Amino acid sequence: MSLSKPTVSLSSGRSAEVQAKIAKNRMKALEKRVAFLEKESTELKNLRIKLKIAKSRGSALEKRxxxxxxxxxxxxxxxxxxxxxxxxxxxxxxxxxxxxxxxDLEIARRDAELAWFNWNEEVREESRICQLCLQEYSHEANIPKVIACGHICCHNCLFNKVDVPWWILFLVLPL
Known part of the structure; x- marks a missing residue:
């Protein structure tokens, strides 16, 4: 819309009044339109700011x-x-x-052997002597030693005196 100045015709006084009224009404309409557009412009600026903030928040949310x-x-x-x-x-x-x-099984087996050993007096008496040299065990000279197979003999017989084949140990020594 273009704003133009109202033209006044000098021929009739009434027509000038009508034209002035029309011009005044147009001016009011234009002022309303300008106010409306200014309001819309302000709202548009606010929306742009909100959009910028929303984009910034969106970017921050993407980072998060x-x-x-x-x-x-x-x-x-x-x-x-x-x-x-x-x-x-x-x-x-x-x-x-x-x-x-x-x-647990090993402990139970050993407990059973110990119980049998404690119960059997003959075995207890035999276990106090070396079955190879027939000497009584002591803490100084004839120290009892347990071989990996489970047999017991004195230290002297095991490391010094035994000149018998290994298989005889299984025949002579008690388990």
């Missing part, structure tokens, strides 16, 4: 989302590592439980 995603990946890796460690520990626990069971 990336950080959360990285943290999630790290946590997933940690979770996998912990699961592997847990599997390893469970395997170790199983091995330890098997070892404890073996040791």
């Amino acid at each position: 989302l990336n950080l959360i995603s990285q943290d999630n990946d790290t946590l997933a890796q940690d979770n996998n590592t912990l699961a592997q460690d847990n599997d390893t520990l469970e395997g170790g626990i199983d091995a330890l439980q098997a070892e404890v069971a073996r040791k």
